Amino acid sequence: MDDLQFRRAIYADPNNQDAETIAAQQQDPSKKQFAKEISQLDEKIKQALHVPVPDDLCNKLILRQTLANHQVHKRKTRVHLALAASVAIVGGLMLNFIQFSSAYTNLGDYALAHVYHEQGSFENNASNQVTLASLNKKMAAFDGSFSKALGNLISADYCRFDGMKSLHLVYQGKTSPVTVFVVPKNDQLNFDSDFNDKQLFGSSLEFSHSNIIVVADKNESLDQWQQSISDTVNWSI
Amino acid sequence: MMTKQVRYEALVKALHGDLYRYAYWLCHEKQVAEDLVQETFLRAWRALDSLKDEKAAKSWLITILRRENARRFERKRFDMSEYEEATITDTQSVTTEQQIENRWLRDKISQLPPEYSEPLILQVLGGFSGEDIAAMLDLNKNTVMTRLFRARNQLKEALEAEPVKRGKYNG
Numbered sequence: 001m002d003d004l005q006f007r008r009a010i011y012a013d014p015n016n017q018d019a020e021t022i023a024a025q026q027q028d029p030s031k032k033q034f035a036k037e038i039s040q041l042d043e044k045i046k047q048a049l050h051v052p053v054p055d056d057l058c059n060k061l062i063l064r065q066t067l068a069n070h071q072v073h074k075r076k077t078r079v080h081l082a083l084a085a086s087v088a089i090v091g092g093l094m095l096n097f098i099q100f101s102s103a104y105t106n107l108g109d110y111a112l113a114h115v116y117h118e119q120g121s122f123e124n125n126a127s128n129q130v131t132l133a134s135l136n137k138k139m140a141a142f143d144g145s146f147s148k149a150l151g152n153l154i155s156a157d158y159c160r161f162d163g164m165k166s167l168h169l170v171y172q173g174k175t176s177p178v179t180v181f182v183v184p185k186n187d188q189l190n191f192d193s194d195f196n197d198k199q200l201f202g203s204s205l206e207f208s209h210s211n212i213i214v215v216a217d218k219n220e221s222l223d224q225w226q227q228s229i230s231d232t233v234n235w236s237i
Numbered sequence: 238m239m240t241k242q243v244r245y246e247a248l249v250k251a252l253h254g255d256l257y258r259y260a261y262w263l264c265h266e267k268q269v270a271e272d273l274v275q276e277t278f279l280r281a282w283r284a285l286d287s288l289k290d291e292k293a294a295k296s297w298l299i300t301i302l303r304r305e306n307a308r309r310f311e312r313k314r315f316d317m318s319e320y321e322e323a324t325i326t327d328t329q330s331v332t333t334e335q336q337i338e339n340r341w342l343r344d345k346i347s348q349l350p351p352e353y354s355e356p357l358i359l360q361v362l363g364g365f366s367g368e369d370i371a372a373m374l375d376l377n378k379n380t381v382m383t384r385l386f387r388a389r390n391q392l393k394e395a396l397e398a399e400p401v402k403r404g405k406y407n408g
Contacts, residue, residue, distance in 0.1 A: 011386040012389075013360070038393070041393055042389070045342065045346065045357070045389075045392065046362070047342075048338075048340075048346060049362050050362075051343075053254045053257045053258065054267070057274065061249045061274070061275060061278045062245075064278070064279060065279060068282070069282070
């Protein structure tokens with residue numbers, strides 16, 4: 001290793017631990033002396049570079065980070081709160097929608113479904129009779145009454161007709177019971193004057209505050225039922 | 238959350254001194270250096286998860302600090318050339334001879350062109366190898382070694398040119 005190379009290596013890194021530079025130092029005392037000088041210079045540089053660090057810098061750094069973190073945290077919780085509120089509102093709306101919206105869009109479909117659902121509960125030849133007086137008592141809730149019995153009334157009860165309080169009447173029919181619904185008017189279900197499926201058919205009569213729906217099997221004459229209902233029902237308003 | 242906080246505090250305690258000194262030698266001003274270190278650590282906190290290897294923390298922080306320093310010049314370039322930078326540096330009471338010599342050497346270091354002083358500071362203060370410095374400064378290793386050589390050479394020449402006795406002689 002020549003002198004220039006050695007000097008360059010030492011100048012560039014006084015703590016150079018290359019085998020070559022160490023060997024060169026051991027062979028030549030003047031090189032060793034030079035390396036020592038530069039090492040001393042480096043020590044001085046190191047001391048000079050060690051400017052005093054402000055005492056409170058460390059604490060300031062931690063404080064600043066804690067404050068910044070706190071702000072981020074606050075912003076985050078606000079976002080979380082807003083998210084939670086939105087989810088709650090959407091959830092509430094959905095629940096409302098599911099619970100209070102009807103699965104059926106018109107009177108006919110619902111009436112048929114209702115009749116099928118309760119088909120097993122009524123016997124055409126059942127012996128129990130509901131009197132005209134007790135029927136009219138119930139009809140009072142709809143501000144109406146019947147002037148005479150339409151036929152053999154097997155059952156008269158309030159029931160839920162797509163969530164609305166309504167009167168469910170079951171009459172004895174020719175082969176199977178005839179169902180009559182008295183339903184308050186409502187915008188949710190479309191009025192359907194005539195409807196039918198394979199077994200049953202029905203028709204609706206529109207009055208000022210209520211609809212009366214008749215559902216029977218195909219042996220019955222719906223016109224006749226409609227006629228007698230129109231003739232006997234009286235509305236007090 | 239807690240572990241991140243602990244990591245951060247450990248990082249601050251271990252490295253704020255080195256980082257402050259490095260910043261000081263980059264900008265030669267105490268207040269600016271302090272601001273730079275604060276910005277650097279704030280950025281480091283936000284990106285702490287990306288620091289996988291704790292051994293690389295120092296060079297990682299120095300890289301952030303250099304970027305911050307560059308950004309400072311993008312924002313606004315203060316014209317410092319009217320002042321002798323040497324006169325802005327430490328003017329605290331100097332008593333012992335060692336301290337006088339330190340001060341004189343500091344002046345000389347701050348007069349070095351930044352491309353020479355920066356590798357020198359990284360080597361002496363940071364304890365980085367030639368390869369590390371080359372990676373940090375985006376230079377090749379030979380360039381770094383040459384600059385280190387020139388930096389020390391200039392300091393040594395300045396030191397030798399100085400009379401053995403400094404100061405004023407009156408009377």
